[in-house]
Amino acid sequence: MKRVGVLALQGAVREHIQSITACGAEAVSVKWPKDLESLDALILPGGESTTMRRLIDRYGLMEPLREFAETGKPMFGTCAGLILLAKTVIGREESHLGVMDVAVERNSFGRQIDSFEAPLTINGIEGAFEAVFIRAPHIVSVGPHAEVLCMHDGKIVMAKSGHFLGCSFHPELTEDHRITAYFLSMIGDKSDLLLPKTSTYSKV
Numbered sequence: 001m002k003r004v005g006v007l008a009l010q011g012a013v014r015e016h017i018q019s020i021t022a023c024g025a026e027a028v029s030v031k032w033p034k035d036l037e038s039l040d041a042l043i044l045p046g047g048e049s050t051t052m053r054r055l056i057d058r059y060g061l062m063e064p065l066r067e068f069a070e071t072g073k074p075m076f077g078t079c080a081g082l083i084l085l086a087k088t089v090i091g092r093e094e095s096h097l098g099v100m101d102v103a104v105e106r107n108s109f110g111r112q113i114d115s116f117e118a119p120l121t122i123n124g125i126e127g128a129f130e131a132v133f134i135r136a137p138h139i140v141s142v143g144p145h146a147e148v149l150c151m152h153d154g155k156i157v158m159a160k161s162g163h164f165l166g167c168s169f170h171p172e173l174t175e176d177h178r179i180t181a182y183f184l185s186m187i188g189d190k191s192d193l194l195l196p197k198t199s200t201y202s203k204v
Helices: 013-022 047-059 062-068 080-085 178-184
Strands: 003-009 027-029 041-044 075-076 086-089 100-105 114-118 129-133 139-140 147-152 153-162 164-167
Touching: 003 013, 013 027, 041 080, 041 164, 041 178, 062 080, 062 086, 062 114, 075 080, 080 086, 080 164, 100 153, 100 164, 114 147, 139 147, 147 178
Parallel strands: 003 027, 003 041, 041 075, 075 164, 086 100
Antiparallel strands: 100 139, 114 129, 139 153, 147 153, 153 164
16 A cells, blocks of 8 residues: 655645545644655645744755655645745745746635636646635646646646655645546556546556
């Protein structure tokens, strides 16, 4: 069984764990550097990026997270997690992890009261995905090593860059696990994952 970590410092941790479990993988809460050992993939959840960065520093996780990124194992950032992964964050002199070949801008879709849901067409996912946007960032631009997977209202809201995946919205806040399954399909051996039949990928 694949072991997939969720950075469990702040944000929608429980929901990601439930989605991972629904896809047939083992979910692991990551709070300390040792928790990254023996993982096959890692999710950085939505939340508040400034708070998450402060806690990452407090728990001594920044360098271990960068080292994990260098292993080539898949990493997925949702909302604030996308901001943590991005190589460039507009309005900030330095990035956080800075490993994903995208530039992002924070709070692109308004404040908390402006939260909304919208059906998205996502490359690699069959059928519309009803996405939840909460104080969401968007991807301003992608580098030569990144692929745009989805746009909404003229803005890039999901992209893939090598073994990094990022989206502006919160797929874990729905009961639709197709995006989690898509991420888990990025792990080398997918034979024990429960990939939804409605997706464009399948077990191998």
